Amino acid sequence: MNAKTPSNLEKILAAGHLAVTSECGPPRNGNADTVPKKAGMIRDYVDSINITDNQTAVVRQCSLAACIRLKLMGIDPVLQMVTRDRNRIAIQSDLLGATSFGIYNILCLTGDHQRFGDHPNSANVFDLDSTKLIQTVKMMRDEGRLLGGYEMNEGRPQMFIGAAENPFADPFEIRVFRLAKKVAAGAQFIQTQCIYNMEKFKLWMQGVCDMGLHEQVAILAGVTPMKNVGMARYMKNRVPGIDVPDAIVKRLAGVPKEKQAEEGINICLEQIAELREVEGVRGFHIMAIEWEEKVPEIVERAGLYPRPKVD
């Protein structure tokens, strides 16, 4: 497999390496240093860094601006883009702006509903959904056309196209079909929802491999270390689409409070070790939520350091 874009992530995967990505959540203010500081901590330990797009529908510094900061630092950013807040005009405009700064990865998302966030009384957009966004980026890149039909003579996006998938959402039976649909639309890499239920994930991956999808799309297994048992309980009970088995909650509850973070890291490392043996897993997406400083330790202890250099 040859990389078709200048994306570092695509090159790493094309060379057959296990990829490692992580993400930084921008601040809820205009501070110029927050994102570079977070990214600086992890840049040598990952291949690309996602910048979340107003995640959980909370207003934050914009993903594109933060991606530009990473790009200026020489980091390969993954521009997360949700369709909740932008219509097709704004989306394509942002994609062209990202292209002008040499941003080569996009993660296409529909986005959390605004009722989850800090502006529940806002109007949503949802002109497109994630699948349609994937198709849009692909068309702009491969055909040089905008949705409206305009043909670009130059400056086409060169983007490695990603999407999210949640093997733990319902109905489970269509989760493989849904991935197939995103692949048909043009998705080249997938960052999954955080995996805690190994059995269910493996069952999903089996379905993915049975359809041969693992050869068409690079699946990066999503992991999120738990900081403490409170976080585990919150994720289990309050975050839709996240499947935290009781055993994990119990295990964290079983160690003293000051040791829970360490136990959370240990669980995460065990998960990575188990996941790398699963057929079709091509890398990891480590989402250390407001805990970016732990990413280097996780990557090192998981035996994924140093990161390979590719051209």
Add this chain to the structure above:
Amino acid sequence: MIMAKAKPIDEIINMIANFDKILLAGCNGCVAVCEAGGLKEVQTLASALRIYFSQQGKRMEIDEISLTRQCDKEYLQELKDKMDTYDAVVSLACGAGVQFLAEMYTQKPIFPAVDTCFIGVTLEQGVWSERCLACGQCVLATTGGICPVARCSKRMLNGPCGGSEKGKCELSVVLNKEIPCGWQLIYDRLKSLGQLDRFKVPAEDKDWTVNRDGGPRDIVREDVRP
């Protein structure tokens, strides 16, 4: 049918407090069926307002009427002769009726007494539920007769999203109520119809120009025009 619910009475009192003679005009169409703006509700509202203003020691004359419909001129005409005798009209019709009344009687203050909510169905007595957003381009043929535009909180055409859990929309957690996931409903239905293949193909692009574009949407049918 168009569903509406009564506005809080304080809001209505504030609208009319400076007048002396008003007409409460109900509508015997949709809002009567959903028990928000028919003759019965006109009578109830009139009684409540009379009690309020009499307790305040304010003289307020209130007349009651309910028209067959407020979205047709011929029925609105029925008010023509008496209109001059009122300071204002409070309409219990849907937003369309209130506006049509205002369009016909341009010199008269017209106030809404209900909040118009949605196009929906009667689930059981006293319970109404939304089913259609009037998006102007019906997709029900491909979704098993269940509308993703109206029933998916994100209007996804390629759902369900990653937040669907045990048949419930992810918003169930935030809103503290059981909201069925529209795409779970579509899945169940397509499965029972043996049409699950529809899930494998990305949906056609949605043309929102028929949804809310270029002022009020009109339908002009030459075949039924005079």
